[in-house]
Every structure is written in structure tokens, then in C-alpha cells.
Amino acid sequence: MSSDINLKELSRGFKTKKSILASSLALFSSNGFKATTVRDIANSVGVKQSALYNHFKNKDEILETLIEELMTSAIANIFTPKDSPSERLHGKSMLLSISTTFKLISFDIKNEALFKLLIQEIYNNERVREIYNEYFYQTNVKKLSSILFEMMQNDTIRSNDPLILANEFFSPLFFYQMQISLLKQDKKSTSAVVSLFEKHVDFFWDNIKSERC
Amino acid sequence: MSSDINLKELSRGFKTKKSILASSLALFSSNGFKATTVRDIANSVGVKQSALYNHFKNKDEILETLIEELMTSAIANIFTPKDSPSERLHGKSMLLSISTTFKLISFDIKNEALFKLLIQEIYNNERVREIYNEYFYQTNVKKLSSILFEMMQNDTIRSNDPLILANEFFSPLFFYQMQISLLKQDKKSTSAVVSLFEKHVDFFWDNIKSERC
DNA sequence: GTCTATAAAGTGATAGAC
DNA sequence: GTCTATCACTTTATAGAC
Numbered sequence: 001m002s003s004d005i006n007l008k009e010l011s012r013g014f015k016t017k018k019s020i021l022a023s024s025l026a027l028f029s030s031n032g033f034k035a036t037t038v039r040d041i042a043n044s045v046g047v048k049q050s051a052l053y054n055h056f057k058n059k060d061e062i063l064e065t066l067i068e069e070l071m072t073s074a075i076a077n078i079f080t081p082k083d084s085p086s087e088r089l090h091g092k093s094m095l096l097s098i099s100t101t102f103k104l105i106s107f108d109i110k111n112e113a114l115f116k117l118l119i120q121e122i123y124n125n126e127r128v129r130e131i132y133n134e135y136f137y138q139t140n141v142k143k144l145s146s147i148l149f150e151m152m153q154n155d156t157i158r159s160n161d162p163l164i165l166a167n168e169f170f171s172p173l174f175f176y177q178m179q180i181s182l183l184k185q186d187k188k189s190t191s192a193v194v195s196l197f198e199k200h201v202d203f204f205w206d207n208i209k210s211e212r213c
Numbered sequence: 214m215s216s217d218i219n220l221k222e223l224s225r226g227f228k229t230k231k232s233i234l235a236s237s238l239a240l241f242s243s244n245g246f247k248a249t250t251v252r253d254i255a256n257s258v259g260v261k262q263s264a265l266y267n268h269f270k271n272k273d274e275i276l277e278t279l280i281e282e283l284m285t286s287a288i289a290n291i292f293t294p295k296d297s298p299s300e301r302l303h304g305k306s307m308l309l310s311i312s313t314t315f316k317l318i319s320f321d322i323k324n325e326a327l328f329k330l331l332i333q334e335i336y337n338n339e340r341v342r343e344i345y346n347e348y349f350y351q352t353n354v355k356k357l358s359s360i361l362f363e364m365m366q367n368d369t370i371r372s373n374d375p376l377i378l379a380n381e382f383f384s385p386l387f388f389y390q391m392q393i394s395l396l397k398q399d400k401k402s403t404s405a406v407v408s409l410f411e412k413h414v415d416f417f418w419d420n421i422k423s424e425r426c
Numbered sequence: 427g428t429c430t431a432t433a434a435a436g437t438g439a440t441a442g443a444c
Numbered sequence: 445g446t447c448t449a450t451c452a453c454t455t456t457a458t459a460g461a462c
Contacts (some may be wrong), residue, residue: 030336122332164409167389174388175387181336182342196377203377
């Protein structure tokens with residue numbers, strides 16, 4: 001809203017910087033960071049390669065900028081969207097909501113590219129591992145675990161180790177997401193895997209809910 | 214066994230070829246294929262880079278050879294070890310055996326390297342995706358699914374879609390295996406995740422077994 | 427089969443005009 | 445901020461002596 005932000009967005013330079021990041025993400029995620037040259041990026045943006053150096057110190061800085069975006073992307077924020085305290089969901093609906101948020105990541109172009117970048121660079125880049133582990137895995141599993149613990153207190157679900165349950169709920173979602181991105185890579189149908197997101201919730205809920213027999 | 218195999222193994226050339234593959238696997242899996250130079254490989258083997266070309270047409274052929282090894286590695290053969298018809302396991306023991314085989318992959322240096330190579334190259338290399346999908350995912354999920362179907366016939370487990378169950382059993386194992394390889398990368402403790410392999414079987418079995426209430 | 431030497435192309439990054 | 449030009453270096457791969 002403040003006018004200087006609009007000025008920034010309209011200026012040529014800012015548009016180029018954004019464009020460099022967008023092109024780089026697309027190229028890195030489909031060809032890998034190391035296999036992508038600064039010339040590839042420049043061609044994709046529509047400028048000469050030397051122009052990139054007005055916006056980034058070097059090629060690594062482009063990657064680092066993208067990696068930091070992982071933290072604020074949907075990939076690292078499975079909960080926030082529907083976790084507003086007023087309309088907070090309960091029980092199975094809450095799990096279904098998480099599962100759906102997870103599923104939708106694969107169908108947003110930017111999030112999907114960030115996910116592919118994450119997987120490809122996770123063994124080579126310590127910062128990627130750090131963000132994955134801290135902001136994606138640990139945070140979400142702990143949050144999930146405390147929600148499940150609450151449910152045990154309410155007798156909504158049976159008593160069990162919440163951390164194990166959280167891992168059991170989380171891991172198939174991650175795997176299915178990866179499956180979808182692989183199928184899309186080869187332009188294969190994703191419908192069978194997409195349906196597993198809901199079926200996972202059914203299966204999981206059936207095992208933890210307290211009203212038994 | 215036969216003497217010509219021993220002669221082969223003793224000859225200088227054969228040893229070099231094996232050494233190139235071993236060094237390449239180690240380097241590719243920890244630094245990535247593209248980031249590893251033929252010089253790196255040659256240095257690791259202890260020969261000059263030009264010597265590599267007496268054994269492989271080019272750098273790509275080294276990768277291709279390693280990729281084909283994925284097919285015959287433990288990664289693609291979760292079942293075979295203990296699936297000898299005579300001493301075939303049943304019910305939960307069978308699932309536990311699969312889980313253990315899975316877990317042990319992460320603790321065999323070569324299998325772990327192949328797994329890391331698989332993950333790193335899966336988005337860049339179509340053949341890797343093909344082997345992953347056909348020989349790792351599809352084959353094992355289908356095999357598992359037919360075993361589960363048998364169990365339903367025997368009334369050992371409750372009636373359900375066997376393919377969904379197979380995916381639900383398979384996906385956490387894959388995820389936990391990846392977690393372990395990431396923890397090892399940073400020399401962190403893996404014990405918490407290692408214990409999840411067994412706990413997953415418990416949790417899963419509890420949900421599918423037929424003797425209820 | 428391994429070596430030295432070298433070709434041929436690619437790559438990241440900088441300098442300086444506009 | 446973008447361009448042309450260029451540098452310094454790396455990388456894959458080949459040629460030919462031993």
C-alpha cells in the first residue's frame with residue numbers, strides 16, 4: 001500500500017531481480033543447481049549473463065535466496081492457513097485439513113518447484129537440510145504431536161505416544177507428495193496417488209479414534 | 214569358484230574398473246553427479262583421469278552403470294532375502310521382517326550410497342525414475358499388496374483395500390530411511406528414527422489385525 | 427592399461443562503455 | 445542497470461608414447 005513499495009515494483013531493476021529468482025527456481029528445480037549455468041538463467045530472463053551480477057553477488061547467492069524462501073513457503077507452513085484460533089478444526093477434520101494442505105503443495109507451481117529443489121539439494125546443501133529438519137519436519141511433527149496429545153486428553157483418540165503418531169501421520173503425506181511430483185515429471189496420471197491423501201486420513205483416524213467396538 | 218573369474222579379479226584392469234565404480238558411487242552420492250569431476254574420480258582411484266576412458270566411454274557411462282546396480286541392490290529387493298518358500302513368515306512377523314530389511318539398508322555403506330544417488334538423481338535422470346518406480350515402488354507395493362490380500366482371505370487381517378494398506382505400510386519405511394540418511398550426513402544420532410521402524414509395524418499391525426475387541 | 431600433453435568447449439565472474 | 449568484450453579457470457575427452 002505505501003507508495004514506495006509500488007515504485008519498487010514498477011522499477012525495471014526490481015522486476016529483473018524477481019524474474020531472475022523465478023527463472024532460477026524453474027531451472028534449478030528441473031535441471032539441478034550445478035547443471036544450470038548463469039547463461040541459462042540469463043537467457044531465460046532475457047538479459048545478458050553479466051546483468052545478473054547487478055542483482056546477485058554470484059550464482060550461489062541466487063540459490064541461497066531461493067533456499068530461504070523455503071522457510072516462508074507453504075512447504076514449511078502446513079498448519080498456519082486454517083489454524084486461526086476462532087475457527088479451529090477438531091479431530092478428524094483437522095487431520096483432513098492438514099492432508100489437503102499437503103496435497104495442494106504439489107499443485108502449486110512455485111511450491112512444487114521449491115519442493116523439488118529441496119529434495120535435490122538436501123544432501124549437498126547443509127542449509128537446506130537445516131531448513132527441512134527444523135522448519136519442515138521438526139516443527140510440524142511437534143505441532144501435530146501436541147494436537148494429538150490434546151485429543152488424548154479429551155478422549156477423542158486413544159492413548160499412545162503422540163510423537164510416534166505424528167510421524168505415522170506425517171510420513172505418508174511426504175511420500176505421496178514426492179510421488180506426485182515424480183508422476184508429474186513424466187506427465188503421468190496422479191489421480192491414484194491424489195486419492196491416497198484422503199484415504200491415509202481415513203486409515204489413520206480409524207486406528208487412533210477412541211470410540212472402539 | 215571357476216578359475217577364470219579369479220583371474221579376472223586379479224588382473225589390474227578389472228580391479229581398476231571396480232575401483233572406479235566404487236569411488237564414483239562414493240563421490241556421486243555425497244557431492245552429486247554433476248559436481249563430481251572425472252579428475253575427482255581419478256584422484257580417488259589413484260590414476261590419471263585419462264585412464265578412466267579405458268574402462269568407460271565417458272562420465273555418463275559410469276553413472277549409467279551405477280544406476281543399473283540399483284536394480285539388483287537391496288533397495289529394490291526388500292522381499293527376496295527371507296522370502297524363501299520353505300521358511301516363509303506370516304502375519305506380523307513378515308511385516309517386521311520387511312521393516313528390518315528396509316532399516317538395514319541405511320546401515321550398509323553401498324546401499325546407503327545408492328539410496329542417496331537415487332534421491333539426488335531422481336528428478337534429473339529418467340532411467341533412475343524408471344527403476345525407482347518399476348523395481349522399487351511398484352514391485353514392492355504390489356508384492357506387499359498380494360500378501361496382505363492373502364492375509365485377508367485367511368482372516369488374519371481385516372478386509373480393506375490391499376493397495377492402500379500396502380502404500381500405508383511402505384511409505385513410512387521409505388521416509389524413515391531417508392531421515393536416517395540425512396541424520397547420518399550430519400553425524401547426528403539416528404536411534405530415535407531407528408526405533409520408528411519397529412513402532413511403525415506395531416502401529417500398522419494394530420490397525421489391520423482381525424482379532425478386534 | 428596407464429601415462430603426458432593438449433585440444434576444444436564451457437563456466438563463473440569482471441571491466442568499462444553507454 | 446544493461447550491454448559487449450574478455451579473462452582466468454575448469455572440464456570433458458582424445459592422441460600418441462611407453
